[in-house]
Amino acid sequence: MLTKRIQILNESMTIAISTLARELKAEGKDILSFSAGEPDFDTPQVIKEEAIKALNKGFTKYTAVAGIPELLKAISVKLERDNNLLYKPSNIIASNGAKHSLFNLIQALIEDNDEVIIPSPYWVTYPELVRYSGGVPVTIETTDESGFKITPEQLKKAITPKTKMLILTTPSNPTGSIYSKEELEELAKVLKGTDIFVCADEMYEKLIYDGEKFTSVASISDDMFQRTITVNGLSKSVAMTGWRFGYLASPNDELIGAMKRLQSQSASNINSITQYAAIAGLDGRADKDIEIMRVEFEKRRDLAIKLIEEIEALSVVKPKGAFYLFINIKKVSNDSMKFAKDLLSEKGVALIPGLAFGSEGYVRFSFATDEKSIIEGIKRIKEFVS
Ligand code: PMP
Numbered sequence: 224m225l226t227k228r229i230q231i232l233n234e235s236m237t238i239a240i241s242t243l244a245r246e247l248k249a250e251g252k253d254i255l256s257f258s259a260g261e262p263d264f265d266t267p268q269v270i271k272e273e274a275i276k277a278l279n280k281g282f283t284k285y286t287a288v289a290g291i292p293e294l295l296k297a298i299s300v301k302l303e304r305d306n307n308l309l310y311k312p313s314n315i316i317a318s319n320g321a322k323h324s325l326f327n328l329i330q331a332l333i334e335d336n337d338e339v340i341i342p343s344p345y346w347v348t349y350p351e352l353v354r355y356s357g358g359v360p361v362t363i364e365t366t367d368e369s370g371f372k373i374t375p376e377q378l379k380k381a382i383t384p385k386t387k388m389l390i391l392t393t394p395s396n397p398t399g400s401i402y403s404k405e406e407l408e409e410l411a412k413v414l415k416g417t418d419i420f421v422c423a424d425e426m427y428e429k430l431i432y433d434g435e436k437f438t439s440v441a442s443i444s445d446d447m448f449q450r451t452i453t454v455n456g457l458s459k460s461v462a463m464t465g466w467r468f469g470y471l472a473s474p475n476d477e478l479i480g481a482m483k484r485l486q487s488q489s490a491s492n493i494n495s496i497t498q499y500a501a502i503a504g505l506d507g508r509a510d511k512d513i514e515i516m517r518v519e520f521e522k523r524r525d526l527a528i529k530l531i532e533e534i535e536a537l538s539v540v541k542p543k544g545a546f547y548l549f550i551n552i553k554k555v556s557n558d559s560m561k562f563a564k565d566l567l568s569e570k571g572v573a574l575i576p577g578l579a580f581g582s583e584g585y586v587r588f589s590f591a592t593d594e595k596s597i598i599e600g601i602k603r604i605k606e607f608v609s
């Protein structure tokens with residue numbers, strides 16, 4: 224009955240485990256969940272107020288497929304101000320979360336046997352979307368020893384005549400690693416002269432620690448700008464996961480036109496109220512709130528790292544961005560799925576097995592959780608591994 228492509232599509236494990244943790248909690252079980260990739264903060268008030276205004280003004284109708292002009296303009300201004308990227312509003316499409324932007328992009332560019340290079344560990348969704356489109360995910364392995372970043376040599380080796388796209392996530396989910404400007408320049412040299420597209424997923428751009436500097440992939444050179452599709456959103460930076468807002472930008476009119484056609488036949492526009500509210504998340508009005516959350520995440524990261532380091536059998540590379548620890552459990556287990564299952568059933572602590580991100584021997588711990596839970600959760604992890 225079902226198509227071949229849907230039969231091979233796996234459910235998102237990050238969503239499955241966070242949903243399970245939420246259900247167990249609702250049943251009254253003592254569960255501490257570090258599984259969701261979701262800030263525990265509320266959406267800033269300025270954004271909510273814009274949504275209320277939009278509702279009261281009756282902005283409740285269909286809009287243009289890519290988004291209202293004011294929104295596309297706000298995204299274009301943001302990309303210039305924060306990222307030094309000059310995209311015209313007509314080069315931008317707003318979608319139902321960055322996940323939907325990625326779906327549109329991969330559907331428009333990838334078909335049978337196209338290879339997509341994905342550095343591993345990767346965010347769960349990429350290989351699934353590639354396979355769903357008929358493409359072949361080609362992973363490049365990285366470990367904590369290389370700071371979870373690919374080298375130009377690794378990239379060169381992975382490229383074949385079938386390579387259509389490279390997905391770069393900086394800062395990374397699940398490792399928090401960030402590519403420096405120099406590192407991106409080295410990768411750009413390898414791509415020069417090829418017709419490989421780059422999907423730059425910059426969802427965690429605002430969550431950067433230790434004074435680290437963020438560089439947008441497309442800002443490296445004109446060559447990179449032309450081949451890159453910049454993907455971003457507001458789910459993580461301003462705690463808007465439930466609003467469903469993401470966007471992508473590319474100077475390639477043919478590609479943008481194709482994705483608009485796809486969206487016009489699938490989702491039409493995104494929620495009209497979300498569009499008005501999102502402007503306040505992009506134009507600087509929420510910057511104070513973003514900074515408050517960032518500072519709090521940095522404090523929680525330091526606390527979680529300190530506590531994990533006290534557990535002899537575990538080790539972790541200090542993430543420079545995002546809100547995850549990708550903990551090495553190899554001294555304890557080489558089966559991250561079993562480790563996560565047993566930890567949940569024995570200690571009520573939910574983590575995501577590294578296997579979901581393509582890297583066995585690790586688990587992902589989200590520190591977008593309150594300090595009290597972090598302290599108690601890591602205490603339980605310590606009891607579990609000893
Ligand atoms: N990219 C990355 C790296 C993510 O971690 C996520 C979700 N956590 C997304 C994209 C999608 O986010 P959303 O659909 O909520 O915008």
Ligand code: GLU
Nearest residue numbers: 235237238258259260396
């Ligand atoms: N991306 C988040 C995560 O990694 C949310 C869940 C999902 O969209 O897969 O947990």
